[in-house]
Amino acid sequence: MLRLEKRRQPSQAFAYATPVMAVIATMIFGGLMFAALGKDPVAAIRTIFWDPLFGQHAFYYRPQLLVKGGPLILIAIGLSLGFRAGIWNIGAEGQYILGALGGAGVALAFYPMEGWFIFPLMILGGAIAGCAWAMIPGLLKVRFGTNEILVSLMLVYVAEQLLASMSLGLMKNPQGFGFPGSRNLQQYPSAHNADLIANTGMHWGVAAAFIAVIFAYILLTRHQLGYHIRLTGEAPRAAKFAGVSPARLILFCLGISGALAGLAGMFEVSGPAGQVSIDFNTGYGFTAIIVAFLGRLHPVGILLAGMLMALTYIGGEIAQSSMGLPAAAIQMFQGMLLFFLLAVDVLTSYRLRFGKGEVA
Amino acid sequence: MTEPLLSIRGLTKAYPGVVANDDVSFDIQPGEVHALLGENGAGKSTMVKMIYGLVKPDSGEMRMRGAAYAPAEPQAARASGVAMVFQHFSLFDALTVAENIALGMANPPALRDLAARIREVSEQYGLPLDPWRVVGDLSAGERQRVEIIRCLLQNPKLLIMDEPTSVLTPQEVEILFETLRKLKSEGTSILYISHKLEEIRALCDEATILRLGKKVATCTPRDTTAREMAELMVGAELHTPSRDYNEPGAVRLALNGLSVASPGQFGTSLKGITFEVRAGEVLGLAGVAGNGQDELLGALSGELRSAAGMVVLDGAEIGTKGPGERRRMGLLTAPEERLGHAAAPDMSLTENAALTAVDRRQIATNGFLNWGRARDFAKEIIARFDVRTPGTENAARSLSGGNLQKFVIGREVLQDPQVLVVNQPTWGVDAAAAATIRQAILDLAAGGAAVVVISQDLDELMEVSDRFAALNEGRLSDIRPAKGLTVDEIGLMMGGAHDMEVAHG
Structure with missing residues (x-):
């Protein structure tokens, strides 16, 4: 018989080992799934994990890694702060959309004027819009005790409607021959979030992601606010006893995660995406939840997890086009990653015992 | 001397890094109130957990009325007539007394019959309790009664009580003691764990004192002072806090x-x-x-x-x-x-x-x-x-x-x-x-x-x-x-x- 026994102390070794174990388990079971679909499992796994980095066309895919990883990391860092405190913002996708609308809105308002100040204003606009969208569940929770999971999630669908309305109405390109979608910001120099070094994928959003990682690391390990976040997550009563105001913490965590998601949306719309369009959002806000947990809610872990997740995205696309794997299989594969992580995560606080024993 | 109800011989249990019980032996006679004394970490909890089938000893044996007794789980211990009242109650606030008691039973009778039984037992042992009251509204003393009655419904031969008086007023303690004495007079043995030495002197017939997992002494509490017992537990002379009285100052x-x-x-x-x-x-x-x-x-x-x-x-x-x-x-x-x-x-x-x-x-x-x-x-x-x-x-x-x-x-x-x-x-x-x-x-x-x-x-x-x-x-x-x-x-x-x-x- 298998039993779980609580450890006296959470195991440090397992805290580092479980993400690796989860990746390996995902490879094994994902391989089985690919085999069941009639594809060569080894080739599929290699296509997903190896080809984007070292394959024949890696020079094209490597920058993509940063382009995809940047927003994931940026959003996940924000989410992880709330998750650490037990505040569950599930609506980053909506805040991401609002950030894009805010940033693009600023840019389109100034079009066609040129000026150095436009891009910083767009950054501000994106952050504020995302933050404000996240404040809705925040204020409702603080004032009326609503569940932030439900409210933030439902606001994603509201945001999607808003996005559709904007790309068909207010923000539609007047010179776009009636096609939905805004002007292309890539062709508006003051608003274009171009690669900082050409063809590396390294745009301002990626830089912001790295800054966020460092900021979050310092916040959590060195600052009182980060200590209060961790304390609230570990022992809410002790946090209150220590003098943490739960309402203020809720607003801070939701606000910062909304602002970072908004930033990610703004950098995306002004860079890789280029325009506000109906299908602008591609699920970064939801995938970032997986990234946050895969990275164990630790800033450095999230950095690695974001890159890994970007890898499966890009590798998955390659596998789709070159091997004919269905898109759903790739999504299953990514889902497995979170599933296995949560499953093996138990080992950090519990130890497995074989055989029949006593209840201590 | 009569045959002991429960005889414990050389019971040993080690956990990683610490020996919780080291070769402990003692007997509990029928109808005896037996105290188990010791500081925190002396091994009292592990000892009763072994008796109640929650923990398996590494070595040593227990005999119940001469027959080998090695409960694999609390279910088996209860079947052999051992019941336990825990220090922390496991009751659901939102349910009634009768519902709570029914939850702990393998085959609970109809609630109406159970309520009648609860009333019967509670009157018999002087533990007034209304089976239809919601547990959330009960005082700590009344909650404890729920736990005790839950045990008494099984007609136990040995009742284990872990720090039962820490939540009671002096008057409630008296009521509890009356109940325990009545049980004792009917031949039920009680294994009583407490820090409160005066209580043990008032209630218990025999005391086994543990220190760092080992049995260090037995005594008859009535003939031993509380201070002597405390010093046996600590293994050193006890320091009594002292104070200098000052005139109180400003508010x-x-x-x-x-x-x-x-x-x-x-x-x-x-x-x-x-x-x-x-x-x-x-x-x-x-x-x-x-x-x-x-x-x-x-x-x-x-x-x-x-x-x-x-x-x-x-x-x-x-x-x-x-x-x-x-x-x-x-x-x-x-x-x-x-x-x-x-x-x-x-x-x-x-x-x-x-x-x-x-x-x-x-x-x-x-x-x-x-x-x-x-x-x-x-x-x-x-x-x-x-x-x-x-x-x-x-x-x-x-x-x-x-x-x-x-x-x-x-x-x-x-x-x-x-x-x-x-x-x-x-x-x-x-x-x-x-x-x-x-x-x-x-x-x-x-x-x-x-x-x-x-x-x-x-x-x-x-x-x-x-x-x-x-x-x-x-x-x-x-x-x-x-x-x-x-x-x-x-x-x-x-x-x-x-x-x-x-x-x-």
Whole structure:
């Protein structure tokens, strides 16, 4: 018989080992799934994990890694702060959309004027819009005790409607021959979030992601606010006893995660995406939840997890086009990653015992 | 000599790094009340867990009426006639007494029949209990009755009771003892675990004393003084806290008609509490658990806010201020619940040292934490209060209850408070450590601080308090000088036996 026994102390070794174990388990079971679909499992796994980095066309895919990883990391860092405190913002996708609308809105308002100040204003606009969208569940929770999971999630669908309305109405390109979608910001120099070094994928959003990682690391390990976040997550009563105001913490965590998601949306719309369009959002806000947990809610872990997740995205696309794997299989594969992580995560606080024993 | 009911021979159980029980042997005779004594960590809990089938011994054997007895699980122990009342109740607040009892049964009869049985047993043993009442509305003493009746319904031959009186008023203790004596007269044996030596002297026939997992002595409690038993438990001479009496100084803390609604559904709201504590004075507040102690501590720590003038510290109205500000002004508190309230279980001792000491120990500058200072403070607490732990980076959860209690109290005392409020300062702490904590409280008062001690341990309150009052359903009794109060008077101040005095009438 298998039993779980609580450890006296959470195991440090397992805290580092479980993400690796989860990746390996995902490879094994994902391989089985690919085999069941009639594809060569080894080739599929290699296509997903190896080809984007070292394959024949890696020079094209490597920058993509940063382009995809940047927003994931940026959003996940924000989410992880709330998750650490037990505040569950599930609506980053909506805040991401609002950030894009805010940033693009600023840019389109100034079009066609040129000026150095436009891009910083767009950054501000994106952050504020995302933050404000996240404040809705925040204020409702603080004032009326609503569940932030439900409210933030439902606001994603509201945001999607808003996005559709904007790309068909207010923000539609007047010179776009009636096609939905805004002007292309890539062709508006003051608003274009171009690669900082050409063809590396390294745009301002990626830089912001790295800054966020460092900021979050310092916040959590060195600052009182980060200590209060961790304390609230570990022992809410002790946090209150220590003098943490739960309402203020809720607003801070939701606000910062909304602002970072908004930033990610703004950098995306002004860079890789280029325009506000109906299908602008591609699920970064939801995938970032997986990234946050895969990275164990630790800033450095999230950095690695974001890159890994970007890898499966890009590798998955390659596998789709070159091997004919269905898109759903790739999504299953990514889902497995979170599933296995949560499953093996138990080992950090519990130890497995074989055989029949006593209840201590 | 008759055949013993339960005979324990050479029972040994080791956990990684510690031998909980080392070759322990003793007998429990039929109809005997047998005390199991020892400090925290002496191995009492492991011993009863083995008897109740929760833990399997590494070696040694138990015989029940001469037949081999090795319960693999509590179910088997119950089938052999062993029942246990735990220190912490496992009852559902939202269900009735009868429903709670039915939940613990393998094949519960119809609720109506069960209720009749409950009534029958409760009358037979003088434990009045209405089977249809919701458990959330019951006092701690009544909840304990639910647990006891749950056991009695199985007609046990051996009843194990783990610290049963820690939640009872003196009158309720008397009722419980009457019940236990009645059980004994019917031939039921009782294994009784308690820290309260006077109780053991009043109730028990035999005592087995454990120290560090080994049996160190047996004695007949009636013929042994409490002090002798305590010294057998500790293995050293006991230090009795001493104090220098000073004239009380200026009023440091004053409550003026403090009324606060309880945040919890089954909590107790505070109703018009008024008292003053002066510099150099210790005010003892007695009361059975659940009479507003947690709420009072919360209202003083700042977790619960009141009108500004209801709480006055050194002349400043602070009722609306939060915990951080009150700490900066010198009002420190230590809640009863150590894990999860006074300390974060999975955080290290260093991090837990910073929990309340950030400002008074200058651990933070401009919001940035200086972990070196926090670690030094944790080390200081560990050294001064003899906290047994491998180091400051261990999780609070890994400490035993008594050691964590020393850490939590030490953290507040060493911050040099103007006013200290503690709730159950020595709960679950062994005799030697309890003496250390009480001495620290008295030293603090001698140094000019005002101290409020909330406790259910009357002996402790009598030892440390200058003045004494009791909390009952969120109200405070008259405040009286502690000297010369009798146990009966105290019991009445605490609200008597919750109108259950007729039980053995």
